[in-house]
Amino acid sequence: MKTPISLQINGETYLLNVPIKKTLLDVLREDLALTGTKKGCDSGECGACTVLMEGKPVNSCMILAVDAVGKQISTIEGIGGIMELDPIQEALVAHGAIQCGYCTPGVVMTVKALLDSNPHPTEKEVREGITGNLCRCTGYVKVVEAIMDVSRR
Amino acid sequence: MSDINYWEPGNLIDAVSLLANMGDQVRALAGGTDLLVKMKKGPINWKGIVNLKGLTELKGFVFEGETITIGALTQISSLIENSLLGLHFPVLVDAARSLGTPQVRNLATIGGNLCNASPAADVALVLLMYEARLLITGPSGSRKVPVHEFYVGSGQTVLQLGEILTAIEIDLPPLNSKGVFYKHGKRKSHEIALVNVAVLLTPQPGTKQISRARIAVGAVASTQLRIKEAEDSLREVIATLGAFEKAAELTKEAVNPIDDVRSTASYRKQMVGVLTRRALVEAWGGEL
Numbered sequence: 001m002k003t004p005i006s007l008q009i010n011g012e013t014y015l016l017n018v019p020i021k022k023t024l025l026d027v028l029r030e031d032l033a034l035t036g037t038k039k040g041c042d043s044g045e046c047g048a049c050t051v052l053m054e055g056k057p058v059n060s061c062m063i064l065a066v067d068a069v070g071k072q073i074s075t076i077e078g079i080g081g082i083m084e085l086d087p088i089q090e091a092l093v094a095h096g097a098i099q100c101g102y103c104t105p106g107v108v109m110t111v112k113a114l115l116d117s118n119p120h121p122t123e124k125e126v127r128e129g130i131t132g133n134l135c136r137c138t139g140y141v142k143v144v145e146a147i148m149d150v151s152r153r
Numbered sequence: 154m155s156d157i158n159y160w161e162p163g164n165l166i167d168a169v170s171l172l173a174n175m176g177d178q179v180r181a182l183a184g185g186t187d188l189l190v191k192m193k194k195g196p197i198n199w200k201g202i203v204n205l206k207g208l209t210e211l212k213g214f215v216f217e218g219e220t221i222t223i224g225a226l227t228q229i230s231s232l233i234e235n236s237l238l239g240l241h242f243p244v245l246v247d248a249a250r251s252l253g254t255p256q257v258r259n260l261a262t263i264g265g266n267l268c269n270a271s272p273a274a275d276v277a278l279v280l281l282m283y284e285a286r287l288l289i290t291g292p293s294g295s296r297k298v299p300v301h302e303f304y305v306g307s308g309q310t311v312l313q314l315g316e317i318l319t320a321i322e323i324d325l326p327p328l329n330s331k332g333v334f335y336k337h338g339k340r341k342s343h344e345i346a347l348v349n350v351a352v353l354l355t356p357q358p359g360t361k362q363i364s365r366a367r368i369a370v371g372a373v374a375s376t377q378l379r380i381k382e383a384e385d386s387l388r389e390v391i392a393t394l395g396a397f398e399k400a401a402e403l404t405k406e407a408v409n410p411i412d413d414v415r416s417t418a419s420y421r422k423q424m425v426g427v428l429t430r431r432a433l434v435e436a437w438g439g440e441l
Contacts, residue, residue: 043193058260062260064185067206132253
């Protein structure tokens with residue numbers, strides 16, 4: 001049994017038929033091929049699936065697709081472009097804040113929302129802001145440096 | 154994968170009658186951060202979801218006189234962002250900040266934290282300390298239940314079929330009271346408490362005497378507890394380290410924790426004493 005829904009993602013409207021149990025994350029990846037959003041723990045822990053809902057970071061694995069109807073969703077595909085990276089992405093690259101890269105799309109989305117609401121955060125605010133994005137490679141030092149750098153621009 | 158049914162009632166009356174008619178076959182969805190985890194872990198013995206998102210009247214804050222009313226569907230992140238709440242109920246904001254991650258706090262609701270009835274819940278523990286009242290609407294009308302009468306056991310509340318928690322009412326604590334919330338976990342953030350403690354001390358003005366004390370502890374019994382024996386031991390006594398140590402010892406004796414994946418019963422018992430003493434000392438201002 002599928003339910004017809006309409007989702008607003010990166011400013012586009014998508015008409016879909018989805019099972020009730022299907023998460024926003026799985027719809028993004030499997031139905032819309034927006035695979036920039038990653039599936040890590042699938043239980044609201046790791047933050048790899050972070051997208052913005054009404055401008056706020058949320059775990060897309062913790063939202064049913066049917067529950068996202070009527071909300072503005074932004075994914076990593078809506079940030080920057082292949083030839084022109086967002087300043088957050090540029091800073092992460094410049095600081096070598098990426099190793100395996102699996103957490104990176106989620107980090108970018110979280111930082112986007114953080115800097116939109118607080119353009120010049122303290123290091124403490126940055127560290128608190130990214131507590132929901134687990135990175136098992138970098139130890140966070142370069143991630144934090146990159147965010148502090150971009151926030152000073 | 155068999156799918157489930159789904160409803161989005163547009164108002165409270167419809168939501169109540171849906172939940173009452175469907176009984177145990179359905180679950181109410183608020184923020185989803187607990188419900189979706191349970192769904193994915195499975196197996197689930199229910200067949201439908203009643204999404205409460207259409208009940209927009211259950212969201213937000215009303216300050217009136219000495220009382221604040223918070224809609225049950227208010228997000229945890231909204232508690233943190235509300236400056237009036239931070240001014241009058243700072244300990245509630247501390248607990249909200251310690252819950253989950255920014256991503257979880259943008260979804261999770263204050264009502265969900267209560268109705269999930271986890272003994273380790275952070276925001277719910279502070280509501281127990283602040284002596285909040287819960288407004289509940291069901292098929293036979295509305296009722297008010299104090300938080301300390303809300304829990305029946307781990308994961309179980311007094312909510313009957315068809316009943317929905319609609320709002321939380323909290324009175325301003327007595328003037329000059331100071332509260333403290335402590336959460337003990339293995340990590341600084343993104344943690345479920347091994348033990349959590351919320352205390353409130355009200356001093357006798359102009360003296361070194363304690364007028365009243367409130368002590369609430371979590372993750373050390375099947376429900377969160379107020380420790381009356383410990384609170385009474387501090388009533389109208391001079392604040393000393395010894396008095397706080399005695400209250401902490403009484404707290405330790407009153408709890409009944411379990412061994413589980415996150416910790417052991419003996420460690421929890423030890424730590425609830427340590428944290429209660431520290432919280433009381435800090436609430437008194439740290440100087441004794």
